[in-house]
Amino acid sequence: xxxxxxKPSKGKQIFRILLFVGTFVSLWFVPxxxxxxxxxxxxxxxxxxxxxxxSYGFDGVIxxxxxxxxxxxxxxxxxxxxxxxxxxxxNALFKIASISKLYVAVAITKLAHQKRIDLDKTLADYFPxxxxxxxxxxxxxxxxxxxHRSGIPNFTDSPxxxxxxxxxxxxxxxxxxxxxxxFKPNTDYGYSNTNYLLLSRLIEQVTGRxxxxxxxxxxxxxxxxxxxxxxLDDVNLxxxxxxxxxxxxxxxxxxxxxxxxxTAADVGSFLRALNDGTLLNKAEMNLYSSLxxxxxxxxxxxxxxxxxxxKDIDAVVVQFMNTTDFEGYxxxxxxxxxxRVVKILRKDRKL
Numbered sequence: 001x002x003x004x005x006x007k008p009s010k011g012k013q014i015f016r017i018l019l020f021v022g023t024f025v026s027l028w029f030v031p032x033x034x035x036x037x038x039x040x041x042x043x044x045x046x047x048x049x050x051x052x053x054x055s056y057g058f059d060g061v062i063x064x065x066x067x068x069x070x071x072x073x074x075x076x077x078x079x080x081x082x083x084x085x086x087x088x089x090x091n092a093l094f095k096i097a098s099i100s101k102l103y104v105a106v107a108i109t110k111l112a113h114q115k116r117i118d119l120d121k122t123l124a125d126y127f128p129x130x131x132x133x134x135x136x137x138x139x140x141x142x143x144x145x146x147x148h149r150s151g152i153p154n155f156t157d158s159p160x161x162x163x164x165x166x167x168x169x170x171x172x173x174x175x176x177x178x179x180x181x182x183f184k185p186n187t188d189y190g191y192s193n194t195n196y197l198l199l200s201r202l203i204e205q206v207t208g209r210x211x212x213x214x215x216x217x218x219x220x221x222x223x224x225x226x227x228x229x230x231x232l233d234d235v236n237l238x239x240x241x242x243x244x245x246x247x248x249x250x251x252x253x254x255x256x257x258x259x260x261x262x263t264a265a266d267v268g269s270f271l272r273a274l275n276d277g278t279l280l281n282k283a284e285m286n287l288y289s290s291l292x293x294x295x296x297x298x299x300x301x302x303x304x305x306x307x308x309x310x311k312d313i314d315a316v317v318v319q320f321m322n323t324t325d326f327e328g329y330x331x332x333x334x335x336x337x338x339x340r341v342v343k344i345l346r347k348d349r350k351l
Contacts (some may be wrong), residue, residue: 031329033057037336046341050075053337057330058323059244060088063341064264066272067349068314074264078322081242083251092241093229093261094320097298099307100260101196102274103215105292107203108146110218113284116206119143119291123150126202135181142202144185145195146291151181154192165301166255173197212260223273228262235261243302246325252302259300264318267307271295272316275309297334299324304331306338313349317341 033056043049046065053061060078076088111117123145124131124138131137140150155161158175173194182190203211212230220228229235233256240261243252262270273279275294295308307318319338324330 031327034329034332034336037333037340042340042343042347044344046073046344047075047077049337049340049344050077053321053333054078056333056337057246057325058321058333060241060322062088062090062092062094062241062264062320064268064316064318065341065345066268066316067345072265072268079242081251082244083242089239089241091227091239091263091265092320093227093235093239093263094241094305094322095243095257095259095298095300095303096262096267096305097259097300097303098193098196099267099296099298099305102292102294102296102307103219103260103270104196104199104203104211105146106219106274106279106288107211107214108142108199109280109284109288109291111203111206111214112142113281113287117142117202119146123198126205127198130177133177135179136185140185142199143291145199148189148191148195149186150192150195151183151185151188151190152176152192152194152198153179153182154190155194155197166257168256219270219279223269223279225262225266225269227266228260228270230260231258232256232261241303241320241322243300244323245302246323246330252300255301257300264320267305268316268318271307271309271318275311275316299331304334306334308338308342310342310345313342313345315342315345317345 037056040052043052046063050061050063054077058078059082060080061076063075064072066072074090076090078088080086080089080092108117112119119142121142122138123134123140134152136151140152144150153176155172155175161167161172161175164170176194200211203214207214210230232240237253240253245252277285280288297306298304302324303322304324305320309316317338319334321330321334
């Protein structure tokens with residue numbers, strides 16, 4: 001039997017042309033450095049991937065890997081301080097930015113389990129002074145704050161926040177007071193640093209001490225984490241990795257935003273304990289699972305980081321990169337290079 005090859009209809013031909021043009025146009029507007037990061041052949045080792053990452057414009061890179069059955073390992077490339085040509089240090093302290101939200105969420109979980117916080121009480125119950133200053137304060141529960149379902153605007157989205165950097169001696173909550181909500185409580189999801197600012201203040205209100213003191217008692221000391229700190233005020237500045245912003249001739253290391261710092265190994269140990277149940281008992285784990293995520297990233301001027309647990313290979317991967325940019329391409333590169341490290345680990349696991 002012979003088969004005749006039918007000619008595509010005119011409509012299909014036009015569709016194929018449009019598809020080709022659309023693909024070409026989309027690729028034209030994707031930065032080629034991102035395309036390159038995706039399509040380069042996967043290196044054989046994590047160290048080779050870390051070395052390769054430098055070619056995308058990063059000053060320094062630290063990657064910590066804790067995979068079951070193997071001793072934890074830390075890989076570095078580039079500089080701890082570019083100006084002084086100090087090589088990247090495996091045990092450098094790094095501003096972990098929003099990774100600290102995991103510590104806050106754990107603390108809230110523990111306080112709720114201890115019956116010291118009621119997750120279903122409202123913002124108005126704990127902060128009556130905010131009624132009339134934050135829209136829907138009487139309806140926003142503590143649970144909604146943890147889950148980013150409050151609708152409260154993000155203070156870091158305010159132009160004033162950026163014009164007043166580093167906001168020393170300024171209560172950044174003022175940037176959202178008397179502003180309309182982004183949505184009615186619990187009707188949507190909206191990531192907001194304001195939620196965790198308020199949760200941190202709730203921890204301090206309930207415990208009567210700085211939030212980091214509670215972190216030490218309930219998280220750091222039980223896990224024997226000795227290289228995690230509340231802020232720049234508590235560390236030797238020489239041990240902090242320098243931070244750079246593309247196009248700005250400045251080291252952001254000395255800019256004190258009150259941000260937590262830690263080594264990659266300390267973050268990795270915390271993340272494994274959070275995911276494997278070492279940190280939380282069964283009841284706490286069930287509660288935490290209903291509230292928040294188990295992985296997180298962090299971004300600040302000069303600093304970006306990503307901490308993830310990958311269950312399929314039982315591996316924690318923490319990546320610190322000390323260069324950021326306005327367009328966000330560096331963050332995309334962080335995600336791409338992080339995923340390639342995980343691919344290398346998966347490949348090795350199969351061998």
